[in-house]
Amino acid sequence: MKEWNVAPGSGDWLQVRLGIPTASNFHRVLTPATRKFSKQARGYAFRLVAEKLLNYSLDSLDHIEHIQRGKDLEPQAVRMYEACEDVQTAPVGFLTTDDMRIGATPDRRIVGVPAFLECKCPTPWVHLEYLLDGFGADYMAQAQGQILVGEAEWVARWSFHPEMPPRLVKTTRDDAYQADLLAALDEFNDMKDEIERRARETGFFEERIAMGQLALDQLAAQYEQASQQ
16 A cells, blocks of 8 residues: 555645546446446546546536535544544545555544544535435445555544534445455456557647656655655
């Protein structure tokens, strides 16, 4: 596992994620209900390849602003989780497998144990849905993905709204689920690589790809320097 010391939402975070399938989107690779290869996978692969070829994130401003609204409430949510569970947490950078084929950004690390906290601060109606109906099947792909990439044993999902009770669900490692997820991710990455190969044969994108690789190499050098300190 590699941990890139980049702040979620920052320019460096967006750069290091380019072209990498991440845990929050693993439900687009493995259909949660059936645990089969998803029909959404090819569209998601084209999106990731386009990001890499163009050398910039295609996340919408609305999505980024939504993340920011959550981040504004996150310190309060984290303090409440730590108090309720009697634990300490710490920030996490961007996590990847050593080959950088898949990645994840858990919100926090549980200090002293191999576990993560996924902290959500949604709109009132979404929080109410979580409170009454749970987090839904899509979350399992994300949770098992974070456990897989981050080499953890469990992940806690905590939904917080300052005017409602919180919702907490702990998900432990599921080896059978992760085997299905890994198989789907291998198939997905092979498909993504083929799409990129075909696009690069046009010769149109090489300059931008080189710029992206230079930026990634600079971040990698920073990562290596930080890991040696």
